[in-house]
Amino acid sequence: MELGERLFFEPRLSPSGKVLCATCHVPYRGWQDGRARAFGLAEADRNTQSLLNVRYQRWFGWDGAGDSLWAQSVRPMLDLREMGGSQAQAAALVRGDAELACRFEKVFGTPPPAADEAVLAGIGKALAAFQETLVSGRSPFDDFRDALSRGDFSSMKKYPEAAQRGLRIFVGRGNCSSCHVGPAFSNGEFHDTGVPFFIKGGADAGRHGGIRKLEANPFNLLGAYNDDRSGVSAIKTRQVDLQHRNFGEFKVPSLRNVAQTAPYMHNGSLATLAGVVRHYSEIDPDRLHSDGEALLKPLRLTTAESADLVAFLESLTETASALAPRRPSAACR
Amino acid sequence: MRSLAAGAIFCVALGALAAELPIFDAHLHYSHDAWDTVPPQEAIAILRKAGLKRALISSSGDDGQQRLYALAPDLVIPELRPYRSRGEISSWFRDESVIPYLEDRLKRHRYAGLGEFHLYGADADLPVPRRMVQLARQHKLFLHAHSDIDAIERLFRQWPEARILWAHSGFDRPEKVREMLRKHKNLWCDLAFRTDQARGGKVDPDWRAAFLEFPDRFMVGTDSFTPERWHYIGEHANWSRQWLADLPKDVSERIAWENGETLFGGLQAQ
Numbered sequence: 321m322e323l324g325e326r327l328f329f330e331p332r333l334s335p336s337g338k339v340l341c342a343t344c345h346v347p348y349r350g351w352q353d354g355r356a357r358a359f360g361l362a363e364a365d366r367n368t369q370s371l372l373n374v375r376y377q378r379w380f381g382w383d384g385a386g387d388s389l390w391a392q393s394v395r396p397m398l399d400l401r402e403m404g405g406s407q408a409q410a411a412a413l414v415r416g417d418a419e420l421a422c423r424f425e426k427v428f429g430t431p432p433p434a435a436d437e438a439v440l441a442g443i444g445k446a447l448a449a450f451q452e453t454l455v456s457g458r459s460p461f462d463d464f465r466d467a468l469s470r471g472d473f474s475s476m477k478k479y480p481e482a483a484q485r486g487l488r489i490f491v492g493r494g495n496c497s498s499c500h501v502g503p504a505f506s507n508g509e510f511h512d513t514g515v516p517f518f519i520k521g522g523a524d525a526g527r528h529g530g531i532r533k534l535e536a537n538p539f540n541l542l543g544a545y546n547d548d549r550s551g552v553s554a555i556k557t558r559q560v561d562l563q564h565r566n567f568g569e570f571k572v573p574s575l576r577n578v579a580q581t582a583p584y585m586h587n588g589s590l591a592t593l594a595g596v597v598r599h600y601s602e603i604d605p606d607r608l609h610s611d612g613e614a615l616l617k618p619l620r621l622t623t624a625e626s627a628d629l630v631a632f633l634e635s636l637t638e639t640a641s642a643l644a645p646r647r648p649s650a651a652c653r
Numbered sequence: 654m655r656s657l658a659a660g661a662i663f664c665v666a667l668g669a670l671a672a673e674l675p676i677f678d679a680h681l682h683y684s685h686d687a688w689d690t691v692p693p694q695e696a697i698a699i700l701r702k703a704g705l706k707r708a709l710i711s712s713s714g715d716d717g718q719q720r721l722y723a724l725a726p727d728l729v730i731p732e733l734r735p736y737r738s739r740g741e742i743s744s745w746f747r748d749e750s751v752i753p754y755l756e757d758r759l760k761r762h763r764y765a766g767l768g769e770f771h772l773y774g775a776d777a778d779l780p781v782p783r784r785m786v787q788l789a790r791q792h793k794l795f796l797h798a799h800s801d802i803d804a805i806e807r808l809f810r811q812w813p814e815a816r817i818l819w820a821h822s823g824f825d826r827p828e829k830v831r832e833m834l835r836k837h838k839n840l841w842c843d844l845a846f847r848t849d850q851a852r853g854g855k856v857d858p859d860w861r862a863a864f865l866e867f868p869d870r871f872m873v874g875t876d877s878f879t880p881e882r883w884h885y886i887g888e889h890a891n892w893s894r895q896w897l898a899d900l901p902k903d904v905s906e907r908i909a910w911e912n913g914e915t916l917f918g919g920l921q922a923q
Contacts, residue, residue, distance in 0.1 A: 516881065518690060523881035528888075563848040564876075567885045606739035609846065609878050 322649045323423040324450030327443055330420075332413050334403035336361060341396065341403075341447065344368040350580035351454060356588030360402035365519045367588035370581050373574055375452040378508040378556065382570045382586045383530025387557045388546075390448035391539040394440055411439035422652035437538065441545040456576045457638035461487075464635075479635070486632025489625060494600070495615050496629075505575035505636065510566065513616065514607040515585050515599070517568045526586070528566035565609070579637040593633050597626045674897065674906070675706035676890045677913030680769065680820060680845035680874025683710055683717040684739050687880035693720045696883055700728055703887040706910045709874075709917055711769055711797070713739045715758050730917045732797055733764045735785060739878075742771045745781065752784050759792055765917045768797025769820050777807035786811045795916070797843075801825075802833060809837060816916075818872075821845050827859040834867045841916065845874030851896030861900070868904040872913045873897075 327333065328341045339360045345351045351371035358364040366382050374380070374389060386392025396402040397410055414420045415432045424442060425431045432439045460479055467475035490496045499507050510527040517524040525532075534540055534557065541554035548554070570586040584590045590599060601621040608616055621629065683696060691699070700708055710718040711732035722729040735751045736742065745751050755767070767789050772782055777800070789796050790812050798805060799820040809815055822830045822842040827850075834840055844850060850860040864871060875882065875889040897905035 518881055523884035525885075525888075528885075561848070561852060564846050564885075564889065565848075567888070568879070568881055606742070607879050609876070 321446075321449045321453060323420070323427050324446035324448065325646075325649075326420065326423065327447050328450050330413075332417075333397055333410055333443075334361070334405055335409055336404060339403045341393075344396075344402070345371050350577055352581050354582070356583050358402065360396070360399070361404045362401040364399070364401045365524055366586050367583065369573060370577060371451050371454045372456045373504050373576055374454065376504050377506075377574075379510075379530075379571060381530065383525075383527050383533070384510060384571055385530040385533040385537070387534060387541045388448070388539075388553075389451060390441070390444035391537060391541075392444075393447035393451070394444040394539055397440075397443075407436040407440045410443055411436035414439055414443060419652055426652065438545070441539055444539065445547075453643070455642050457640050457642035459576070459638050460635040461632075480631060482628045482631035483635040484632075485625075486628035486630065486635075489619075489621070489629050490632055494619055494621075494629065496600075498615050499572045500575050506572045508572065510569035510571050512565070512569050512608060513585075513600075514603050514605075515570075515587070515589060516607075517570075517587070519587075523568065524587070525567055527569040527571075528562065528564075531560055531562045531566060534560065575633060575636050577637045579634045593630045594626065597621065597629050597633075601626060674704075674894050675910045676704060676893060677872060677910040677917075678703075678705050678708040678874050678886065678890070679818065679843045679872035679913050679917075680876045681708050681710040681886070682734075682769070682877050683712040683721055683883075684880075685712070685714060685717065686739075687712075687877070687883060688717055688720070690880045691883045693724050696721055697725045697728065699883055699886055700725070703890040705886070705890065707913060707918060709765065709797075709913065713737060713741070715762075719762060730765045731762065732766045732768055732795075733758050733762075734768060735770050735781075745770065746772060746776050746779050747781060749781060751781055752788075755785060755788055759788060764792070764794060766795030766797050766818065768795070768818070769799050770797070771799045772804045772808075773801050774803045775807070777804040778811075782808075783811060786815065789815065802829065805833065805837075805840070809839075815839060817841070818843060818916075821847060821876075822871075827857070827863045831863050831866060834863075834870050841870050841872065841912070843872045843874040845876040846878075851899065854895040854899060856896055856899045864900060864904055864908060868907045869912055869915075871908045873908065 331337050331340045333340065343360055344353045344358045345368065346353050352368045355368065357366060358368040369382070380386035380389055380392035381395070386395065397405045398407070411432065414424055421432055427446060428442055432442070460483070464476055464479035499509070499511060501507050517526060539545055541548070541557045546554060578593065582592060584593070584596045590596050601619045603616055603618050605617060687696070705728065707728055707730055709730045709732055710721060711734040712718040713734050713736035715733055718729065718731050722731050733755065735745045735755060737754060741748065767785060776782065786796065786808060795816050795818055796808060797818045797820055798808060800808070801823060802825065805817060805819060805823070808817060816839045819833070819840055819842045822844060824847070830842060834842070850857055856864070873893045875886050877883050877886065893909065897909050900908070
């Protein structure tokens with residue numbers, strides 16, 4: 321975990337020496353960057369997602385091109401618009417830096433190997449170990465839910481009435497909870513929610529492109545670097561099926577801490593939560609295939625109902641961080 | 654390593670096939686929201702780059718595919734939808750203003766068919782669809798129906814000699830599709846927006862039986878129901894070439910382009 325934390329804040333992973341993981345995943349911005357689209361060495365096509373609770377995800381990235389957090393952690397290092405690095409450069413850094421090499425050996429039991437690809441896999445796994453520590457704190461909704469389950473009406477009253485009305489829409493006629501379900505408020509799957517997905521020079525293939533990348537990735541869970549010898553973790557990767565509908569689908573994001581992660585949608589095209597609610601309230605069903613996303617219908621919410629839904633969404637945001645303060649670690653020996 | 658090498662050879666072989674096999678795309682739309690985001694010149698360039706021999710295109714409203722037809726009459730085969738905007742998908746069959754719209758367009762332009770339209774069950778017997786079928790009969794046009802079996806049967810009852818292209822093969826199972834093809838000799842099927850016919854380049858056994866029993870009755874199609882999907886046409890053509898390569902050559906060529914050319918290519922010859 322300490323190796324991963326060092327690498328997360330290591331600018332030398334980018335040949336530019338100017339871009340690190342934390343450039344886009346900024347700790348004090350909810351581990352995202354507040355921009356519509358990520359900007360490392362150049363502007364990318366998609367919004368930076370928060371890393372809080374990333375350990376609970378099944379697929380990683382808006383397109384699910386990563387089937388593990390460690391494989392996903394490798395991707396930005398090699399993307400020319402993000403960190404612009406290479407296997408050789410990242411591996412040379414770990415081999416050549418005494419502190420990193422020492423920590424690598426402590427974690428993996430051997431010094432950084434000669435094969436660049438194997439070192440990169442190790443870097444990804446260390447980064448994943450660090451990111452798995454990033455979890456969100458309790459939210460007003462959590463307090464309300466727990467009070468409700470123990471019948472504590474006095475505590476329940478502390479939860480704003482507007483948020484309660486918004487919750488009713490969220491799990492009721494809004495159908496929001498059909499996809500935003502479970503502890504992280506995401507089913508972890510991919511949908512076309514009618515958000516335009518043009519990018520410069522074409523269209524963002526979304527999940528379709530993600531599956532193509534997943535299949536071609538030597539770091540996927542079917543590959544040689546998966547530590548799970550049972551094969552169980554790779555079942556999802558073996559079963560994934562490329563479909564026409566995947567073109568333009570993007571992952572359902574978690575709603576935990578959503579008030580801290582503006583702007584929204586895969587391309588950051590909606591600046592506020594009110595804008596997101598308006599999108600679903602006025603969604604254009606013509607943008608969806610008639611045999612596709614049957615759940616999505618214009619909600620036609622009133623102004624007051626929209627405000628209630630926003631109040632509920634805001635109540636999913638932590639009141640205090642669950643993360644321990646970062647402390648400098650001792651040198652590796 | 655050996656499997657990687659074999660995979661590379663397979664990919665090279667598929668690449669060669671992709672370069673050789675023309676595609677007749679029987680299910681494209683170029684609707685109002687695409688005209689600015691994918692301008693006509695760019696749209697035609699996409700079709701040519703994808704290696705399409707021809708494309709059956711409709712739009713909501715009709716001006717879209719007319720613009721494409723004017724630019725590339727060798728490539729574009731126009732269809733007329735009963736929609737002036739895509740928002741009419743679920744209302745057109747009760748909207749009497751659709752008929753004068755169709756009549757006006759039919760006076761001014763040539764078409765291969767009416768569609769793709771969405772029509773289910775007893776709605777097919779409403780006055781507007783009935784009049785549309787009469788227009789198809791009068792102008793000797795195909796009907797391109799996104800319909801369930803019930804609506805297809807009702808259309809055939811209205812006009813037993815109708816020629817119907819069944820969009821998405823009704824999203825029905827291959828056994829039901831075969832039943833329908835046996836029953837109606839003037840029924841053809843497009844495979845747009847379906848992936849169940851093949852996985853990883855291998856044709857599903859039930860679909861294989863359908864293709865081998867009716868090699869003259871199927872066509873492929875992309876279904877560009879949003880403007881972004883114009884950028885999927887090339888990908889779809891290559892995906893189609895991949896699974897078609899798993900069929901006997903004469904069957905794959907018929908489904909890839911010959912059936913479309915036989916049924917609709919005549920418009921270019923007129």
